[in-house]
Amino acid sequence: MDRKTATIQDVARVAGVSTATVSRTLSKPSVVAESTREAVLSAVAETGYRINSTASNLRRQRTGSVIALIPNLANPFFSQILAGMSSVLAPAQLGLLVADTQTGTDPEARLADFLQSGQADGLVLFDGTMSPGALDLPGRPPVLMACEWMGGDLPSIRVDNARGAEMAVAHLADVGHRAIGHVTGPPGNVLTETRLSGFQRGLTRHGLQARADWVFGGDFSMDSGAAAARRWLALDDRPTALFCASDEMAIGFMGAVQHAGIRVPEDLSIVGFDNIDVVAHLTPALTTIRQPRTVIGVRAAELLVDMIDAGSLTGPSEVVEVEFIPRKSVAPPRAARG
Amino acid sequence: MDRKTATIQDVARVAGVSTATVSRTLSKPSVVAESTREAVLSAVAETGYRINSTASNLRRQRTGSVIALIPNLANPFFSQILAGMSSVLAPAQLGLLVADTQTGTDPEARLADFLQSGQADGLVLFDGTMSPGALDLPGRPPVLMACEWMGGDLPSIRVDNARGAEMAVAHLADVGHRAIGHVTGPPGNVLTETRLSGFQRGLTRHGLQARADWVFGGDFSMDSGAAAARRWLALDDRPTALFCASDEMAIGFMGAVQHAGIRVPEDLSIVGFDNIDVVAHLTPALTTIRQPRTVIGVRAAELLVDMIDAGSLTGPSEVVEVEFIPRKSVAPPRAARG
DNA sequence: CTGAAAGCGCTAACAT
DNA sequence: ATGTTAGCGCTTTCAG
Numbered sequence: 001m002d003r004k005t006a007t008i009q010d011v012a013r014v015a016g017v018s019t020a021t022v023s024r025t026l027s028k029p030s031v032v033a034e035s036t037r038e039a040v041l042s043a044v045a046e047t048g049y050r051i052n053s054t055a056s057n058l059r060r061q062r063t064g065s066v067i068a069l070i071p072n073l074a075n076p077f078f079s080q081i082l083a084g085m086s087s088v089l090a091p092a093q094l095g096l097l098v099a100d101t102q103t104g105t106d107p108e109a110r111l112a113d114f115l116q117s118g119q120a121d122g123l124v125l126f127d128g129t130m131s132p133g134a135l136d137l138p139g140r141p142p143v144l145m146a147c148e149w150m151g152g153d154l155p156s157i158r159v160d161n162a163r164g165a166e167m168a169v170a171h172l173a174d175v176g177h178r179a180i181g182h183v184t185g186p187p188g189n190v191l192t193e194t195r196l197s198g199f200q201r202g203l204t205r206h207g208l209q210a211r212a213d214w215v216f217g218g219d220f221s222m223d224s225g226a227a228a229a230r231r232w233l234a235l236d237d238r239p240t241a242l243f244c245a246s247d248e249m250a251i252g253f254m255g256a257v258q259h260a261g262i263r264v265p266e267d268l269s270i271v272g273f274d275n276i277d278v279v280a281h282l283t284p285a286l287t288t289i290r291q292p293r294t295v296i297g298v299r300a301a302e303l304l305v306d307m308i309d310a311g312s313l314t315g316p317s318e319v320v321e322v323e324f325i326p327r328k329s330v331a332p333p334r335a336a337r338g
Numbered sequence: 339m340d341r342k343t344a345t346i347q348d349v350a351r352v353a354g355v356s357t358a359t360v361s362r363t364l365s366k367p368s369v370v371a372e373s374t375r376e377a378v379l380s381a382v383a384e385t386g387y388r389i390n391s392t393a394s395n396l397r398r399q400r401t402g403s404v405i406a407l408i409p410n411l412a413n414p415f416f417s418q419i420l421a422g423m424s425s426v427l428a429p430a431q432l433g434l435l436v437a438d439t440q441t442g443t444d445p446e447a448r449l450a451d452f453l454q455s456g457q458a459d460g461l462v463l464f465d466g467t468m469s470p471g472a473l474d475l476p477g478r479p480p481v482l483m484a485c486e487w488m489g490g491d492l493p494s495i496r497v498d499n500a501r502g503a504e505m506a507v508a509h510l511a512d513v514g515h516r517a518i519g520h521v522t523g524p525p526g527n528v529l530t531e532t533r534l535s536g537f538q539r540g541l542t543r544h545g546l547q548a549r550a551d552w553v554f555g556g557d558f559s560m561d562s563g564a565a566a567a568r569r570w571l572a573l574d575d576r577p578t579a580l581f582c583a584s585d586e587m588a589i590g591f592m593g594a595v596q597h598a599g600i601r602v603p604e605d606l607s608i609v610g611f612d613n614i615d616v617v618a619h620l621t622p623a624l625t626t627i628r629q630p631r632t633v634i635g636v637r638a639a640e641l642l643v644d645m646i647d648a649g650s651l652t653g654p655s656e657v658v659e660v661e662f663i664p665r666k667s668v669a670p671p672r673a674a675r676g
Numbered sequence: 677c678t679g680a681a682a683g684c685g686c687t688a689a690c691a692t
Numbered sequence: 693a694t695g696t697t698a699g700c701g702c703t704t705t706c707a708g
Binding site: 005048050055057090096097100118138226251252255258278281282283 | 386396414436437438589592615620
């Protein structure tokens, strides 16, 4: 019977109306007469009709989905953001496609591909490593930048990374640390730059000096945090406190120093960045800077949907505030406790 | 100039051939003459033509994407799985849509909606809480179950949860524990059931008894692990070892007991399940059961793509093996050490 | 308020 | 090897 899914034609036949009326009943119910509407609706129920979105999209010159372009899909940091996006896209009848930017060679070509493929009505870009101008393509859909970005004045939502880094340093300085180190993200990443410059500014504001041998290169991963810890352990003159540019690195760092017998926070204070869920349950619980990930996803999606609805390539930019979350991984330095 | 994106017609005109030839050149290059192929290709380059996938999909009666239905998108557990899926779907020219099942009321209605919406050529279901029969819908696309499932013999990929749980118990028993507790997942979840039954079987095999007051109800989250820990702490007669049905609960449990001054593993041994990245960096590093998440994603996608290509609703099922990962959170019980 | 009809851009027979 | 043609299922003028 209903082997094949019903089409709008089937519904029209059953309801004894034209396909146009069926279509109208479904999209703008107010313009059809009460009685016909009922007839159509019951025909829909009877046939089990579901609108074919591919056909609808073709006719309406849209795609019905949005792409989230993420530097590394395996990074759990993005899962909550996706959840936030999904919660606004679903009601807006938009599907959420996800893709990796850093897969394969030449991420920028990949980005260009997505932009021109016409697979999506809009795109949210979470990868700040693309060069400005990578978006200068004719006929591209609206794009929302969801990261720091070297490029121009595209619509964006971003977190105040520099300020977050500064808050971390300020807290460490306030409890008495004068020897403060930093574990950075990967080179060339905008987040790396911004958090590093916030770190340096925080130092300066407190009359402290940045020391090159106290800045450890990382890549946001736990393993890179652990590697930085090994370099810290090898130092003769160690900083007494450390600001890590991501919670993951802080976790790796803390685990590695603890395994080496160092006590946190008695021997070393650590501040992370992100406030991923797990850090509240560590021993000691990690002091960090919170990024509101769900909010980021929600607002990114909302701003993008606005642009799509308006058919505009431009739109507002927003900054979402970070928050300092004090926990147990920071204490005054030994000297200060005397 | 290229304000509007070029259509196949434009390419045909520029190349001086028919649209059919353009289409063929792009899909089956081998059937067109060398010279025409070159003409078409250069016309494509000149016009900047990109195939319109919506139109193509409509014509070919497919959608070009696959949906991953995830119980909770915010759960980082799935990010690596998505990455694995993406790595096989992208080369197969399939987009990856993601959606939550547990959003809103009535997840089964939501599932039915996705199945009948015709939005995807196939679907991977990661949610084992649906009732069997929820998939008995006419005209649905191929579905791959990627979880334990009460229902029938649908194609699936799953992890040997019961065996994993048994391995955990076996290890604890082997080092001398006789008082072994368990923190379960949420009621009604298949994973909960399977891991619980594996736990019980492990106990039995080692001549031990399950004690109702040593089984703590959780919901896989860190907070529920911490809550279970508080109940454990309140016990007069505590188990000396604990198998948690998820790493997250193990983390919550361990953090809470550590904050209460209990030492792991000296006072309490803990085994988790999943091997999420962070547990290797905890202090102590968590002994756990590894689920190969990338492999799960990859195989799930591969099996689904096979079904899609074959146009079949049926296909093989696979079990992927779990692995015991010994680390530092297990030690012999005090009594056994004398 | 409703119907007829013209495509959206593409692909797959079927011819040639 | 290439062109002609007929739609895929839907929405939207334009008439009535």
